[in-house]
Amino acid sequence: MKRDIRPVVDGLKAKGQSMTKEICQELLKKTIPLGIMGNVVKEEYGGAGMDYLTYGLMYEQIDKAINSVIMISTGVTRAIASLGTDAQREKWLPGLLNADLIGCTAITEPNVGSNPAFIETRAVEDGDYYVINGNKLFITNGAIADVAIVVTSLDRSKGAKGLARFIVDKRESPFEARHIKTIGGEEFLGELIFEDCRVPKENIVSAEGSGLKDQLAGFQVARCFVGLTGLNLMNEAYEIACQYARDRKQFGKTIGSFQLIAEMITDMLADIETSKLLLYKALSVIDEGLHVNSYSSMAKYWATEAAVRVTSKAIQIHGAYGLCTEYPLEELFRLARMLSIPDGTTEIQKLIVAREQLGISALV
Template identity: 35%
Template sequence: MTFISEEQQLMINIAKEFAVNEVRPRVKEVDSTDQRPQDLVDRVAELGLRGIMISEEWGGLGAGLTTQVMIVEEMAKEGYISGSLINNMMALPLLKVGTQQQKEKYLEKLAAGEYYMGFAFTEASAGSDASNIQTTAVKDGDEWILNGTKIFISIIHSDAFLVSARTNETHPGGISAFIVEKDYPGFSTGGHYKKIGLHGSDTGELYLKNCRVPAENMMGKENKGLNVVFTALDVGRMNIAAIALGMAQGAFDRATAYAQQRIQFGRPISQFQAIQHYAADMLAQIEVSRAMIYKTAQMYDSGESIARDSAICKLYATEMACRVTDRAIQICGGYGLTEDGEIERYFRDARVLPIVEGTSEIQKMIIARTIFPKK
């Protein structure tokens, strides 16, 4: 690729070596135990990959989204858990809308991998409709008192979360965002969702019972909390798209290697036109996704808005990963369905991607709004 520098290539190579040599041997164990592999997360920090897009001022690498998606893609070739290890989604809202005090308190620790911050917006009544939350925040002196329950929260053992809460019943929107640390009184977590895939991501629930949060922990403006998470969403969608791309490539590589050594009717199944057509179709979809993802990441790095294009990337790449991993199983026959074949894990993990961080239907809604803007 001519458009990436030697420095970018070096970072990608470091990520690739780590994924192949250190993550690959552990993937099966993480999938079966469903435990977050903290030692691997710590290694990612040691390699400097927790702060790819965090500026050097705060101890990050100061690289752009193009570098980030390429690294995520490379790592996700070994599967979802590998691709997700560098996710540091809350760093961007902090950089963009955090106060100086919040940046000083959290950013360096996030970049160093000493601290983990998740986000907690989803509730029983508020999935795709993030505005329909029941969690409330009431001001009490220089603190806010939060009450409510968040569900489907990733990396539930994080040190802190960006939490949405209703701060005004009458104000349109009326939602604010707060950094809530796990040690605050009234904060607890629980539950553990057994999911089809994305094992090792510790998805659970977060409970706030008269949880007292210092007023300085509000991120962004009062009653404008949804805007805070929207600042992270474009990059979040690109990360998921890059994970989908890497996983599709990983499943493709494994399935086509298998097709060349599996003999039926006296020859490798790769010599049958049906299998060749599957492979050609898979590769075409992977390359289309890659081109779109790289183009959109470059747009972001040159300061352009990617609201529409990141939705296209997320929609196309995640649906593509479902199709490609499904075909990969078909190519591998019965072997593709077994744990040893690995492909079934790619298939299970891929199925979750069109749902997390905005479903495919919501991506279509975002794209459609740019085609038919409200008059």
């Protein structure tokens, strides 16, 4: 996968060009024969019928240029496949599975982050439609998405029980998308603006009362794949650091022979291996249909924080060279630093684990 994708991405960088939606879709299509776009979707719906562990092992190898696009877009595919009606599956799955359509999930808002029960985006019934008004912020794939699963409130007085999710197809229910630039250079992060956006009633994918429950179930999977994104970055940084430690000489010796460098290499490997164990344990628990909250939260926060440690040590081993943009390490570090925020911050993940273990909510 990297052999087919990396030269295209490196070529864009060499020309000073950014990734476009069209190029991204071309790269996504290269993964279709491997089953990446269909991953765990049932074969009867056109998917690959994998279990999550198998998909995770494959996802770890996907090039960092497109892995987040795949993670989010295929999350929409899975939601429609597992929760949607036959009509919804027939309408959207083919385009999502062959990368003609890009999906996103719109939850976070300017005033709502870690507690989706307080969603402000409203959906008001109007005949055969719902009219959606509100803003969604920091939405991965938001700048290029054709299809969005949007979490809305039908009745704010009901709190979490008043939430529902809609499939919003930009072609038939237009909304505005604004690109957001970040330190990671993420190409397609966006703000979505819904102003009297009319969505057919038949586009409800999680009815009132089940919107939050269904979204939280999606979080358990997403957190593992955010962690796997970090593992991908760690693997690359580790390989680069090891090669440099073998080749670079100071004081007449390769720097890998210095004890402090050797210690950093060992710490990096330990972070990588513990992250793997936690992530694949969590995916195995999901496959077994068991309660996964603690496992997915531990895996997410550990792997994303480990990614920061590993990429930072790789830079340290390279010294000033590690800070230069002609080397990939500074980009790996920036990408890693972003991962502890989405799908629940490190601090939120720790609160979830503690609540599961103690039966006490820190937020009450």
